[in-house]
Structures are given as C-alpha cells and as structure tokens.
Amino acid sequence: MNRSQAIGFARSRRFWTPMRSGAETAIGVDVGGTRIRVARVSRAGELLERVIEPVGKDRKGFADQLLRLVDDLRTDGDAAVGIGIPGRVDGNSGEIISAGYLDIVGLDLASLITRRTGLPCRIENDATMALIAEGQARPEGAQGLIFMITVGTGIGGAALKDGAPWYGGGFAGQFGHIVVARDGPLCNCGRTGCVETFSSGTALGRLITEAGLPEGIRADDLLARPRTGDRLAAVVLDQWASPLQRAIESLVAVADPRLVLIGGGLGADMTRALERLPRRSKWFEMPVEAASLGDNAGVIGAGLRAFQAVRGAEGGPAA
Ligand SMILES: [Zn+2]
Incomplete structure (x- = not known):
C-alpha cells in the first residue's frame, strides 16, 4: 500500500x-x-x-x-x-x-x-x-508550437508557443469546434458538424448504443476486440476517431504545429484509435502522441x- x-x-x-x-x-x-x-x-x-x-x-x-x-x-x-x-x-x-x-x-x-x-x-x-505541464515534461522541451486536444465528455483544446499559452484574441484553441461534416448532432456552440459531436466520450457512448454493443463497454475494451476479429468494434472505433483525424489534418493545414498531444480521460484510447486509421494524405502527416501526465x-x-x-x-x- x-x-x-x-x-x-x-x-x-x-x-x-x-x-x-x-x-x-x-x-x-x-x-x-x-x-x-x-x-x-x-x-x-x-x-x-x-x-x-x-x-x-x-x-x-x-x-x-x-x-x-x-x-x-x-x-x-x-x-x-x-x-x-x-x-x-x-x-x-x-x-x-x-x-x-x-x-x-x-x-x-x-x-x-x-x-x-x-x-x-x-x-x-x-x-x-x-498543456503547460505536458510541454514542460517533454524531454525536448516546450519550444515551438504545440497543440493539445483533450478528449473527455466533450473535446477541448489549447495551444502553446515556445512554452507560453497562445490564445489569439482570447479564445483560440477550441479545437472541439472544428467542423468536420455538413450535418450532425447539434453542438453546444449552436452549430452542427463540430468534431466534438463525433469524437468525444459522449459521442462514443452514442456510437456504442447505435451499434448494439453492450452498454457501458469502454474504449479500451473496444481496442482489445479488433485483434480478436470483432468487426463491429473496429467499425465503432474508426467512426469515433476518423472525424478527429480530419480535424487534426485541418489544424496542420492551418498552423503546422510541431506536435499534437491527445489528452483528457480518453486521450490514450483516442491516440490508439487514431493509430489504427490509414493515413489519407502525406501533406498533413504530423506527430500525434498521447499526453503523458494523466x-x-x-x-x-x-x-x-x-x-x-x-x-x-x-x-x-x-x-
Ligand atoms: Zn461546436
């Protein structure tokens, strides 16, 4: 103990x-x-x-x-x-x-x-x-532009430039509200199509229910299943992660950060789900890593x- x-x-x-x-x-x-x-x-x-x-x-x-x-x-x-x-x-x-x-x-x-x-x-x-803590904990330091996307009940975000927070006019870094589809569930921000409504923990729960998988099954259970040939788990994971992959590609196209960290309660699971997806464009490939401090x-x-x-x-x- x-x-x-x-x-x-x-x-x-x-x-x-x-x-x-x-x-x-x-x-x-x-x-x-x-x-x-x-x-x-x-x-x-x-x-x-x-x-x-x-x-x-x-x-x-x-x-x-x-x-x-x-x-x-x-x-x-x-x-x-x-x-x-x-x-x-x-x-x-x-x-x-x-x-x-x-x-x-x-x-x-x-x-x-x-x-x-x-x-x-x-x-x-x-x-x-x-992100300030994760940046300082990096072996190479927090220099350059680093983004963080937090995956939990919703999706949050933050940007760090040479170790200091960067928020533009005051609110930059709300990466959960990058639009990845024309339609979709209504977002808290009043629009539809935000990545938060597709790739958050809340969205994962909805995907699990829609797929008819057992209620309460966790992301790491799903991640363990594809190895055993469970097609349904693989489809749910890909539906969950691919909108966030699209959002990250857009972030890279706009700002070309040095690194994108995935944090929040589901950060490690989402990172593994992203790693499963095929790369779609060499233009927007970017180091994406799970946050390390939990x-x-x-x-x-x-x-x-x-x-x-x-x-x-x-x-x-x-x-
Ligand atoms: Zn939104």
Missing part, C-alpha cells in the same frame, strides 16, 4: 512528498466537472502535496470550498496560485465565460484568492493548464502557470 492509499479520506484524498529545502512552490487548482484538485507544485513541475474533493456545484459553495482548500494547503513558501477552469475562459483577462455544469460564470476567482491570501492568481482554461497534468500546469503570474506581478514578462 502506498502512502496516498494509507492516508485516504472518505471525502478527500491527500498525499505528501518531502519538499526539498529552499524549493520555490506555487499552488495549482484544477477544477473538474465532478472533482476539484488542489496541489503544491515546485518550479520543476513536481507534485509535492495534493488534495482531491468532489466539487461544490453552487456558486457560494464552490467559492467557499476553493478558499478553504487553498488556505489549508498554503504555506509561507508559496509564490502564487493558478486555477484551471473547465469551460470558456478569456485567456487575456481570465474572465470565466462558461463552465459547463458549474455555476461560476463571471465569478472573479483571482480577486477572491488574492484578497484571502495576498498571492497573485492566474485563471486559465483547464486544457491550457494541462489526471495530474491540469493541477501541475496550474501551479506552473502561477509562477508566470508572479513574474507578471513583479513587472517581468507575464507570458
């Missing part, structure tokens, strides 16, 4: 890693649709201490929970706080425009945190936070982004 299991709580889980003396640290917060993770992170991206709880859904409950968790974890050595939000966040201002099922639109979380703790605070979309990418990236907020507060480049 490892230490995190030994110290498990019913509501929250927590683990400790001894901190090196003199290490500079920041607090990262990853707000998910169902859980909130808060962690102390070193400048090198090490996860030093982490708490996970079910996330408060109502506005007041969420704000109280956030402040309590940050307060509990905070030490005098922490430099700043970064918070990743599952939804539309204006990258330039940090304003929360939408947040799925969470009632936090328009909440000024950065001011709340700064008033309580005195620390600078940076808010970003959660995919941006995850569930911790968002909270580590939020901590790393916090350090950049400190640089901005001190008059340095805020990135």
Whole structure:
C-alpha cells in the first residue's frame, strides 16, 4: 500500500512528498466537472502535496470550498496560485465565460484568492493548464508550437508557443469546434458538424448504443476486440476517431504545429484509435502522441502557470 492509499479520506484524498529545502512552490487548482484538485507544485513541475474533493456545484459553495482548500494547503513558501477552469475562459483577462455544469460564470476567482491570501492568481482554461505541464515534461522541451486536444465528455483544446499559452484574441484553441461534416448532432456552440459531436466520450457512448454493443463497454475494451476479429468494434472505433483525424489534418493545414498531444480521460484510447486509421494524405502527416501526465497534468500546469503570474506581478514578462 502506498502512502496516498494509507492516508485516504472518505471525502478527500491527500498525499505528501518531502519538499526539498529552499524549493520555490506555487499552488495549482484544477477544477473538474465532478472533482476539484488542489496541489503544491515546485518550479520543476513536481507534485509535492495534493488534495482531491468532489466539487461544490453552487456558486457560494464552490467559492467557499476553493478558499478553504487553498488556505489549508498554503504555506509561507508559496509564490502564487493558478486555477484551471473547465469551460470558456478569456485567456487575456481570465474572465470565466462558461463552465459547463458549474455555476461560476463571471465569478472573479483571482480577486477572491488574492484578497484571502495576498498571492497573485492566474485563471486559465483547464486544457491550457494541462498543456503547460505536458510541454514542460517533454524531454525536448516546450519550444515551438504545440497543440493539445483533450478528449473527455466533450473535446477541448489549447495551444502553446515556445512554452507560453497562445490564445489569439482570447479564445483560440477550441479545437472541439472544428467542423468536420455538413450535418450532425447539434453542438453546444449552436452549430452542427463540430468534431466534438463525433469524437468525444459522449459521442462514443452514442456510437456504442447505435451499434448494439453492450452498454457501458469502454474504449479500451473496444481496442482489445479488433485483434480478436470483432468487426463491429473496429467499425465503432474508426467512426469515433476518423472525424478527429480530419480535424487534426485541418489544424496542420492551418498552423503546422510541431506536435499534437491527445489528452483528457480518453486521450490514450483516442491516440490508439487514431493509430489504427490509414493515413489519407502525406501533406498533413504530423506527430500525434498521447499526453503523458494523466489526471495530474491540469493541477501541475496550474501551479506552473502561477509562477508566470508572479513574474507578471513583479513587472517581468507575464507570458
Ligand atoms: Zn461546436
């Protein structure tokens, strides 16, 4: 049994890693649709201490929970706080425009945190936070243009240019809304044909039902099946992944990134499903890899982004 299991709580889980003396640290917060993770992170991206709880859904409950968790974890050595939000966040201002099922639109979380703790605070979309961590963890570093596509309930995205988030006028990187068909299910954005409606986890569930496969079967079960000659599983996987392949080709045609990472809860499965597909055009071939940090990418990236907020507060480049 490892230490995190030994110290498990019913509501929250927590683990400790001894901190090196003199290490500079920041607090990262990853707000998910169902859980909130808060962690102390070193400048090198090490996860030093982490708490996970079910996330408060109502506005007041969420704000109280956030402040309590940050307060509990905070030490005098922490430099700043970064918070990743599952939804539309204006990258330039940090304003929360939408947040799925969470009632936090328009909440000024950065001011709340700064008033309580005195620390600078940076808010970003959660995919941006995850990509910052994944970029720093790459053996070759985060130089150049790197895209990330997160596959979960929906499809999110983020762009990193030479290690810093790139969001154009404020909202670039919403790769789930690349249109790949003239028709299709209605998307949350009000259009039809967005890749999110074909290649998300939600879409996979619909494809499984339509194919008459057992309800609750998982993507990795399907991936294990084609090897045993299961035609139906192969068709479902290809229907799920090929719209995303088309979207990635369009991304490459527009921006020619150095690398496309596939993250989110279904990122590893989607990467394997993409690898099964035949290459359609040499023009748009591109390294596509599964993200490597798993569930911790968002909270580590939020901590790393916090350090950049400190640089901005001190008059340095805020990135
Ligand atoms: Zn859309």
